[in-house]
Amino acid sequence: MSDADLSSAELEALRQENRKLRKINAALIDRVERSSDMAGNAFSMFETAISLEAMVRERTMQLEDALAKLAEANADLAAAHATADAARMRLRDAIDSINEGFVLFDAEDRLVLYNEAYLGFWPEIAGEIHEGMAFEEIAKLAAAHHRPVGQDRWVSDRLARHSVAEGGQVQALSDGRWVQINELRTSEGGIVGIYTDITEVKAEDARDRARELAERNIVLQTTLDNLSEGVCLFDAEGRVAAWNEALQRLLELPEDWAQEWGSHDALIDWCRDRLGMADNRCLDWGADRSELVEAGDRRFELRSNAMARGGQVIGFTDVTDMLRAQAALRETAETLERRVTERTAELEAEVTERREIEAQLREAKIVAEKANLSKTSFLAAASHDLLQPLNAARLFVAALGDRRLALPTRALVNQTSTALDSVEDLLEALLEISRLDAGAIQPEIGDFRLDRVLDTLRTEFAPMARSSGLTLAMESLTAVDGPVWVRSDIRLLRRILQNFLSNALRYTQRGSVRVSCVETAQAIRISVTDSGPGIAPDKQQLIFEEFRRLDTPGSRGAGGKGLGLAIVRRASDMLRHEVTLESAPGQGATFSITVPRGEAVMEEGEGGGPQRSDRSMRGLSVLVVDNERAIQTGMSTLLGGWGCAVTTAAGFDEAVGQFADGQAPDVILVDYHLDEGETGDSVIERLHRHFGRPVPSVMISADRGEELKAKLDGWGIPLLNKPVKPAQLRALLRTMLK
Structure with missing residues (x-):
């Protein structure tokens, strides 16, 4: 129902109500009059009349208000209709224009x-x-x-x-x-x-194409005229369509030959009858071949090509002088051949030496290309975008670990933290290997306990083994004088063992995966043995190459890129640890690495000393500048659990707005890569100027380049790499507060 119809219905309802009120008023007056006649009480009649008059007046005023509102609504509706009609007319005028x-x-x-x-x-x-x-x-x-x-x-x-x-x-x-x-x-x-x-546009386009075709014809004719070869083109009816001056010169044709008798048959007659050319039917219509023909004391190379849409292209090249030169060259060649034979014996030794050098150069080139491809793959696999969510996850897990939790929940938190440690180590190993390819860093060799590495691997891979229905057995060494120490890079060694275990669990369908350690005089041999399908001898070296996978039926996680064992080979070469493989089809596989023995060292917390400072950070004002909201939330949760007062900001402008004049935080934590090209070092410098004094600051970044580290060392600003380790952050803050 439209607005006009609704207003008419309301008006009719009000009119009916008015008629009812008039009837009620008349009935009440009549009743009063009859009551007055019967009772004869004049005062009672007067009082009743006044009451009824007030009621009628009130109802009349309500009716008048309703009629006024109805009139106002009708006016608004009429204005709206007028506006809509005007807009419709303007739209009609606009599209007509x-x-x-x-x-x-x-x-x-x-x-x-x-x-x-x-x-x-x-x-x-x-x-x-x-x-x-x-x-x-x-x-x-x-x-x-x-x-x-x-x-x-x-x-x-x-x-x-x-x-x-x-x-x-x-x-x-x-x-x-x-x-x-x-x-x-x-x-x-x-x-x-x-x-x-667009008729004019189409017409102009057709004219452009015609001009282009004419220009091409001019270019074609110019090209033909600049050829030393005589060329002529016949259309589908055998009429000459194009030729060049070289054709007239080579065949001694008259100037007006094309106008007088320019046809395919006429050209054949001229060549065969006037020049005595023995063309071997190469000039026939439709022929598609090349011949070396004689014409008196001259020799021509004749090429005839049939066109797909009809027509024929014939080319004449005078090779008389060339053949004479070839004969002279043959004679010279025979003389030179004898001299070459003599010289060949002298050059054989030199050629052999050069071939050996070329083989070495090719091998060096292949090695360099593989190294470059590997570096690119590693750098693409571990970037700032991967470390950002991992950093946030570590902060949340660390904050959760600081709270009071039930034992089963705390165990899950610890397992999550361990898994995050493994992911972090994986990314760091990828980055370090790619930088090792470029010669930027060297492995950090140190002494550490082997049992702790194996315990970490057990915690990481035990759930995977249980979910696959496999048995994971860890057989570590037990020395009489204490734990077994090895000397290596702990991160690269753990990465190698992770790849061994990951491959074993992926390709083993039933049975077990066993990690064992065997002592030798100067080293420890760590082996990972599975009961999988085994590896054929001809494939055992290929699997250590990049992007090589053995997709056996039913293997789990077959979507990997085949980098695991390539990383093992490269890492072991850098560490100079021997890696061996023993396997046969249907008999499983054993991957082993031999690690030198290490010397026991005093660990942090041993000897009765405290492992961490007891100084409280409660009330410490910390400003966190990071463009990722998840990182801000994680930092706030972690630092808030330590008793700190945390303020977060995405950049300099937001940071300065968090503090009143004269106020400043106790410590500033800044991410290096911020939005819109803003960097952490510029933010720290601007904040120091804004607060009017230097504030202890820490830079956080996923960039592990030496250039950034050297720059921050020059400024005296400590650097924490992502993912941030809570214990490392806490120790750094305590050190800065001393």
Whole structure:
């Protein structure tokens, strides 16, 4: 129901209510009068009349208010209708003023709006087009008048393009005009179309193509004239279409030969009869071959090629002088051959030496290319974007570990922290190996306990083994004088063993995976043995190459890139640890690495000394500047659990707005890479100027480059690499507060 209909209904209801009130008033007055006649009490009648008059007056005022509101609503409705009509007229004037044809269809594909320019594209059917008409009816009507080739197919193709409405298309009209149609779907599901006459553009394009073709013909003729070879081109009817001056010169043709007798048959007669050319049927129409022919005391190389669309191309090259030169060269060559034979014996030794050098160079090139590809792969696999969420996860887990938790929950938190440690070590190992390829760093060799490395691996891989229905056994060494110490890079060694275990669990379907250690005089041999399908001897060296995988049936995690054992080979070469493989098809596999023995060292916390400082950080004001909200939340949770007052910001402008004049934090933690090219070092410098004094600051970054580290060392700013280790952060803060 429209606004006008609703107002009429309300007015009629008010009128009925007014009539009812009048009837009630008349009845009440009549009753009063009859009561007055019966009782004869004049005062009672007067009092009743006054009461009734007040009631009638109140109802009358309510009716008048309702009528006033109704009149106001009618006025607003009339104004709205006037505004809508004006807007509709302005829209109609706007689309009629544009040169392009405009048409609008609703969601049911019925014509809603169009202008005169649109009808100008269909003058024959302009009188039959009207609003509410379906697009399909218009398309069929246009096809019926223009009668394009394949009328039904034209209609179906036009309907299909119209239903997609995702761009422009070009169509030719029956009167020779060209129109470009651009159709787009509206937000309400309808379609708006713009029709543009591009006939002039098409005509100009045709003229451009004609000019281009003429220019190409000129270039072709110029090219032919600059050839030393005589060339002639015949069309499908055998008439000469193009030739060059070299043809006339070589065949001694008259100047007007093309005008007088320029045909294929005439050229054959001239060559065979006048020149005595023995062409071996190479000049015949349709021939497609090359021949060396004689013409008196001259020799010609004759090439005849049939064109795909009819026609023939024939080329003549005078090779008389060349053949004479070849004969002279052959004679010279025979003389030189004897000298070459003598010289060959002298050069054989030199050639052999050069071949050896070339083989060495090729091998060095292959090694360099492999190293470069590996470096690129490693750098792409571990980047700042991978370390950001890992850093946030570590902060949340560390904050959760500081709270009071039930023992099962705390165990899960510890396992999560251990898994994060493994992921962090994995990423760091990838980055370190890629930098080792570039010669930027060297492995950090140190002495450490082997049992702790194996315990970490047991915690990491035990859940994976249980979920696969496998038994994971760790057989570590037990020395009489204490734990077994080895000397290596702990991160690279753990990465090697992780790859051994990961491959064993992936390719073993049933049975067990066993880690064992065997003592030798100067080293410890660590082996990972599985009961998997085994590896054929011809594949045992290939699997240590990059991107090499053995996708055996039923193997788990076959989506890896085959980098695991390539990393093992590279890391072991850097560490100079021997890696061996013992396997046979159907008998499982044993991967081993031999690690030198190490010397026992005093660990932190041993000897009765405390492992950490007892100084409290409660009330410490810390400003965290990081563009990742997850990192901000993790830092706030972690530092808040230590009793710190944490303020977070995404950059310098947000940071300075967190502190009133004269206030400053006790410590600033800043991420190096911020938004819009802002860097942590510039933020620290600007914050120091804003606060009017230097504030202890810590830089946090996933960039492990030596350049950044050297720059921060020069400024005296400590650097923490992502993912941030909570214990390392806590120790650094305590050191800075002393």
